[in-house]
Amino acid sequence: MCQSPLHDFIHGLPKCEHHVHLEGCLTPELIFHLTERNGIQLPSEAENPAYASVAALETRYEHFTSLDDFLAFYFEGMAVLRTEQDFTDLAWSYFQKAHADGVHHAEVFFDPQVHQSRGVSYATIVNGFSAGCKRAETELGLSTRLIMCFVRHLPVASAQQVYEEFLSHEHFGAGVVHGLGWSSSEVGPPKDMFRDIYASAATKGIPLTAHAGEEGDPTYISTALELGATRIDHGIRLIEDPQLLKRVAAEGTLLTVCPLSNVRLRCVSSVEQVPIRKFLASGVKFSINSDDPAYFGGYILDNYCAVQEAHQLTAMEWRIIAENSVQESWIPDVRKAELLDKIEGHVKQHLMVVGEA
Numbered sequence: 001m002c003q004s005p006l007h008d009f010i011h012g013l014p015k016c017e018h019h020v021h022l023e024g025c026l027t028p029e030l031i032f033h034l035t036e037r038n039g040i041q042l043p044s045e046a047e048n049p050a051y052a053s054v055a056a057l058e059t060r061y062e063h064f065t066s067l068d069d070f071l072a073f074y075f076e077g078m079a080v081l082r083t084e085q086d087f088t089d090l091a092w093s094y095f096q097k098a099h100a101d102g103v104h105h106a107e108v109f110f111d112p113q114v115h116q117s118r119g120v121s122y123a124t125i126v127n128g129f130s131a132g133c134k135r136a137e138t139e140l141g142l143s144t145r146l147i148m149c150f151v152r153h154l155p156v157a158s159a160q161q162v163y164e165e166f167l168s169h170e171h172f173g174a175g176v177v178h179g180l181g182w183s184s185s186e187v188g189p190p191k192d193m194f195r196d197i198y199a200s201a202a203t204k205g206i207p208l209t210a211h212a213g214e215e216g217d218p219t220y221i222s223t224a225l226e227l228g229a230t231r232i233d234h235g236i237r238l239i240e241d242p243q244l245l246k247r248v249a250a251e252g253t254l255l256t257v258c259p260l261s262n263v264r265l266r267c268v269s270s271v272e273q274v275p276i277r278k279f280l281a282s283g284v285k286f287s288i289n290s291d292d293p294a295y296f297g298g299y300i301l302d303n304y305c306a307v308q309e310a311h312q313l314t315a316m317e318w319r320i321i322a323e324n325s326v327q328e329s330w331i332p333d334v335r336k337a338e339l340l341d342k343i344e345g346h347v348k349q350h351l352m353v354v355g356e357a
């Protein structure tokens with residue numbers, strides 16, 4: 001909870017989340033619970049003292065030194081996910097939290113290659129997550145979208161293989177998986193490693209996004225756009241290239257910004273350094289998201305509050321952010337209209353409360 005007089009307004013503001021990794025919602029508590037349920041060994045305390053207890057793991061998460069330092073824990077932690085039920089439980093735990101934070105629509109990432117590399121089938125992963133999405137739609141009234149991410153630290157051949165599985169299951173046509181993204185280590189692997197996959201997906205009309213401009217310079221963003229991404233995950237380093245910034249603003253490309261993640265992974269020194277005001281002033285559309293809430297100390301509302309404490313936005317600036325988040329969601333126009341109405345109602349109610357209606 002933030003100290004801002006706008007806290008209640010921000011809490012109740014209808015939100016869309018576009019950047020959350022379901023595996024990044026795996027809390028230390030759930031990791032330990034699933035090790036017991038599935039009879040799995042975590043690294044021993046001698047191998048890595050961080051795994052001594054839930055509390056020790058939580059403390060270690062406060063000291064990530066970089067994206068890759070975090071990713072080592074992220075990939076190790078997700079090894080506890082084995083059965084369809086594990087994936088469903090994880091997704092359901094996230095959706096309940098998101099709902100309580102005022103999320104009405106959530107587009108959620110998952111990383112199948114990493115699970116497949118330890119023998120979990122594509123069907124187990126997708127069926128499990130998809131059941132969690134269905135439950136959120138039915139019981140919480142959320143709309144959801146699954147986005148499959150290719151990971152940059154594994155060979156392209158492994159991405160190609162899961163892409164072919166995704167096509168053979170006809171998961172895009174059936175609305176089970178709605179879009180594709182890429183994530184994991186940014187600096188190091190070739191910027192355009194998924195060129196052929198993205199070219200193929202673009203011809204099929206599959207929505208494409210990409211993690212870029214998180215640790216990497218703006219050329220990672222321009223490469224992602226060149227390959228067909230119509231949305232950029234993070235993208236905070238866009239401010240280093242004024243020409244590209246103008247282009248992103250003119251084309252209405254959404255950046256899915258994750259302030260608490262940027263601080264924990266040392267991409268910026270504080271939320272004040274996240275270029276929220278520069279993006280607003282230059283007409284760059286962005287949404288505010290949690291990325292890996294179990295690792296970065298906060299879900300979406302915590303990110304909204306951190307932005308408010310650092311940047312002191314007005315209710316009307318929050319309205320712009322909320323409306324852009326709806327407009328750039330991968331949902332039909334009728335759902336957009338429904339969510340825009342909810343935002344309008346919420347703003348009107350706020351103006352009455354503060355006597356400005």
Ligand SMILES: Nc1ncnc2[nH]cnc12
Nearest residue numbers: 021183184185211291292
């Ligand atoms: N912040 C992040 N950047 C890149 N890949 C990720 N996978 C999970 N979180 C990520």
Ligand SMILES: [Zn+2]
Nearest residue numbers: 183211233291
């Ligand atoms: Zn991410």
